[in-house]
Amino acid sequence: MEDQGKQSATYDRLMQSIALFIRTNDEEKKIISTLFMPKQYCKNDYFLRQGDVCRRVGFINQGLVRYHAIKDSGEELTLDFGKEGEFTCNYESFLDHSISAVNIQCLEPSEILVISYENLQLLYEKVAQGQKFGRLICEQLYVHAMKKVRSFYVDEPAQRYLQFITHYPSLQQRVPQYHIASFVGVKPPSLSRIRKRLP
Amino acid sequence: MEDQGKQSATYDRLMQSIALFIRTNDEEKKIISTLFMPKQYCKNDYFLRQGDVCRRVGFINQGLVRYHAIKDSGEELTLDFGKEGEFTCNYESFLDHSISAVNIQCLEPSEILVISYENLQLLYEKVAQGQKFGRLICEQLYVHAMKKVRSFYVDEPAQRYLQFITHYPSLQQRVPQYHIASFVGVKPPSLSRIRKRLP
Numbered sequence: 001m002e003d004q005g006k007q008s009a010t011y012d013r014l015m016q017s018i019a020l021f022i023r024t025n026d027e028e029k030k031i032i033s034t035l036f037m038p039k040q041y042c043k044n045d046y047f048l049r050q051g052d053v054c055r056r057v058g059f060i061n062q063g064l065v066r067y068h069a070i071k072d073s074g075e076e077l078t079l080d081f082g083k084e085g086e087f088t089c090n091y092e093s094f095l096d097h098s099i100s101a102v103n104i105q106c107l108e109p110s111e112i113l114v115i116s117y118e119n120l121q122l123l124y125e126k127v128a129q130g131q132k133f134g135r136l137i138c139e140q141l142y143v144h145a146m147k148k149v150r151s152f153y154v155d156e157p158a159q160r161y162l163q164f165i166t167h168y169p170s171l172q173q174r175v176p177q178y179h180i181a182s183f184v185g186v187k188p189p190s191l192s193r194i195r196k197r198l199p
Numbered sequence: 200m201e202d203q204g205k206q207s208a209t210y211d212r213l214m215q216s217i218a219l220f221i222r223t224n225d226e227e228k229k230i231i232s233t234l235f236m237p238k239q240y241c242k243n244d245y246f247l248r249q250g251d252v253c254r255r256v257g258f259i260n261q262g263l264v265r266y267h268a269i270k271d272s273g274e275e276l277t278l279d280f281g282k283e284g285e286f287t288c289n290y291e292s293f294l295d296h297s298i299s300a301v302n303i304q305c306l307e308p309s310e311i312l313v314i315s316y317e318n319l320q321l322l323y324e325k326v327a328q329g330q331k332f333g334r335l336i337c338e339q340l341y342v343h344a345m346k347k348v349r350s351f352y353v354d355e356p357a358q359r360y361l362q363f364i365t366h367y368p369s370l371q372q373r374v375p376q377y378h379i380a381s382f383v384g385v386k387p388p389s390l391s392r393i394r395k396r397l398p
Binding site (some may be wrong): 012091092096097124129131132134135137139141142143145146147149150153 | 241290291294300308319323328330331333338339342344345346348349352385
């Protein structure tokens with residue numbers, strides 16, 4: 001009984017996130033919990049390495065990840081973050097099995113529920129609203145990806161910093177300042193100036 | 200009977216495209232054909248204007264469209280093309296009802312089968328594999344959008360020209376050279392030099 005309770009707790013946050021998109025019955029919740037495997041990651045462990053093909057989607061139960069890429073010049077660029085309650089994946093690499101141009105690395109010890117490509121196809125087929133879930137998640141990722149791309153090339157660093165603290169209000173204390181500076185697109189001293197100028 | 204025949208012919212290409220993704224029965228094909236309305240566009244007519252919200256998806260039955268945006272500097276940038284047998288839409292604007300940053304304009308007289316946001320939700324619900332269709336289309340659009348974005352910032356003009364003629368072998372004669380040059384990211388004389396250098 002205790003084990004069942006623990007197991008259920010492990011999947012609580014995932015079930016809450018899925019419930020934002022679709023309805024599932026108890027039988028389907030059981031199927032879903034057999035398709036996602038909990039994995040523990042230490043700080044600095046990689047969920048995905050640049051150069052590999054992304055073959056799974058993660059649901060961050062606890063912890064924090066950073067998306068980054070090494071440019072040809074050797075410079076490291078922070079592209080995004082992912083926190084508890086969010087899915088993590090290089091979706092493009094996952095969908096067309098292309099080589100990933102980004103790393104996904106844990107900034108903190110993290111628990112991630114991992115589903116393979118094959119198991120995700122099973123979820124789509126075995127859960128009545130599984131396809132709808134896949135469609136809605138894809139639509140959300142599409143809009144998020146397009147906004148991110150536009151922001152990279154259009155927004156000023158100060159705007160990008162404001163978006164960061166708006167979207168991730170809790171992360172300012174958890175993410176080293178030099179990663180935030182890289183995400184915003186400036187050197188750390190410039191980020192300090194941006195922060196001082198904010199009301 | 201003749202009318203029915205005509206009607207069926209109007210939707211033939213759409214049904215073939217949908218069949219690449221999902222199975223539909225005759226009843227579902229009828230539903231789909233009531234949800235898409237055929238519309239005729241003259242050359243230079245707009246399917247979508249920059250600044251409007253994109254409220255519909257089009258399936259290009261006949262013709263050719265060009266995606267373009269006017270930059271703050273006033274310069275016009277050709278972003279993409281769409282031809283017979285392809286869906287056309289500003290998907291980001293369509294999904295989150297945001298203002299479109301691009302125009303979709305007909306380069307030729309075109310027949311486009313148009314489905315509204317509301318009718319597309321009906322298709323998802325009323326066709327057994329409708330949600331799966333939505334998921335697969337979204338996945339394809341996601342991968343295409345990401346590749347396009349990367350190409351804009353990474354590829355050299357000659358590579359972009361080669362991609363254009365590979366992806367759209369039939370369009371070289373149908374698209375004015377200055378639009379192709381804009382898509383490739385060069386002035387027309389540079390495009391001529393790129394073409395001369397090709398084997």
